[in-house]
Amino acid sequence: MLKRKLLNFFAIATTAVFPFVDAQELQLDSLQRNIDIFSGVLEDALDFKESRGLFGVSLGGIDSMYLYGQGVVLEVRTPLSSSRNRISLASLNSAMQSLQSRTSLFESTPFSRSPGQVVQESSLSLAATTADSSSFYADMMDKIANIDYSVIMNNAIQQASDSVRALRSIGNVDSSVLEVLSAEISVLREDMRVRIQELREVEDGVRSATSQNAVQANSNAESELRAKLDELMAKIEPLRDQIVTKAEELQQRRELAEQTYASQWEQEVVEFESKLYAAMCDYGSTLRELPDNESVTIILTGLGELTQDQRRTDKLHIFNKSDLLLCQSGEINLTTLQQRSVQYSY
Known part of the structure; x- marks a missing residue:
């Protein structure tokens, strides 16, 4: 399970190259706060607060981390994983x-x-x-x-x-x-x-x-x-x-x-992914602190393809931030955003 954390290791490791470590750490802290806010917005857009299980515990949630120089990684836990x-x-x-x-x-x-x-x-x-x-x-x-x-x-x-x-x-x-x-x-x-x-x-x-x-x-x-x-x-x-x-x-x-259950589940996954793409298009640009040349990786836990030994994999969607900005501004639509994203199971 990913934990909410900021990988400052990369910033510390480059101290010899970048003399302004304190300023860089401040930037990373600001970026992490930005990521946390975006994660909350995405949870609302995906209606996770309405998905409650036993004792009112949420069945969905998002854990985040930042990989220096690469981008944001969001691990998304959905009720669909449990129902599968x-x-x-x-x-x-x-x-x-x-x-x-x-x-x-x-x-x-x-x-x-x-x-x-x-x-x-x-x-x-x-x-x-x-x-x-x-x-x-x-x-x-x-x-x-x-x-x-x-x-x-x-x-x-x-x-x-x-x-x-x-x-x-x-x-x-x-x-x-x-x-x-x-x-x-x-x-x-x-x-x-x-x-x-x-x-x-x-x-x-x-x-x-x-x-x-x-x-x-x-x-x-x-x-x-x-x-x-x-x-x-x-x-x-x-x-x-x-x-x-x-x-x-x-x-x-x-x-x-x-x-029948498997078919219904697969249809619900398609609908969830459509909602995810719409949310990324609408709110992805709010990741202002994320460099435009980096990416946003969404890991859908347990929603990937089944392997030959019946192991349930995760499904990944990788977006370029530049594409999210284009979608938010209307220069590309959801279909194009989906085509430009990278998708695979792992």
Whole structure:
């Protein structure tokens, strides 16, 4: 963060060349006061006093310094820099919440088994049971493995929750809509928990019946277990489709909201820069103490282009004081002033 200061180092370093150091320092002090006044005028022109955050703290401001022989550097902090962070924070918060939830999920859900685990358990039981019992067990466990969508559904539920959190962070969706979406996800999560629990109960029933050779003793047990599994399949598969569809729907909604927000933000930056150019044209000439051959550099904090690694850069606008004087006198217009200025992100 730049601090308001005057770099007197250059003046002191040239003492041997310029014998009138005291007079030069007075000039620099006068220039710094002129810069401070101009910074205040620019803040008013950019409506920074109207941009207030928590506890009335201003969201915008200008820090200044003078580079001897080069010109004025003004670092401009705008509310746009803070609002740009919303999308990044939404993604970060979602990633953190997702990591925490998945860690908690795997710690608290010991019944979630992969098909490989099911096959291994099946092989162990086959060695300890009769051929008929083993055949029934293998068939049932294979069916259970085929409809064990716990990982798929858990991931989809987590994705849906992440999307709702992102929408809430972006802030361009009505709160009542978000509450409805959150309620829908809660219902789906509870339905999923119930169905997965029922699936585990059937699985335990198959294992218990097989280990006790109960199936051989009573064929009704086999029919009952098959019926329960068929009934459960009829419930789980539609639920899986419903959860995955909801997750995809919310993901698309999130992406659209982020694109809309980003477009609005970019438009606001364009409007802010137009206001900045108008202010520089109207008031830039008030920098009377600044030599005409020096420049005014405006650093817009956090408003530059995104780098490939998603780092937010600053955007710089560099004006020649001579061009500011020409614009103020009407000899050039705002368009020409913009064309003559140097602009880049860094």
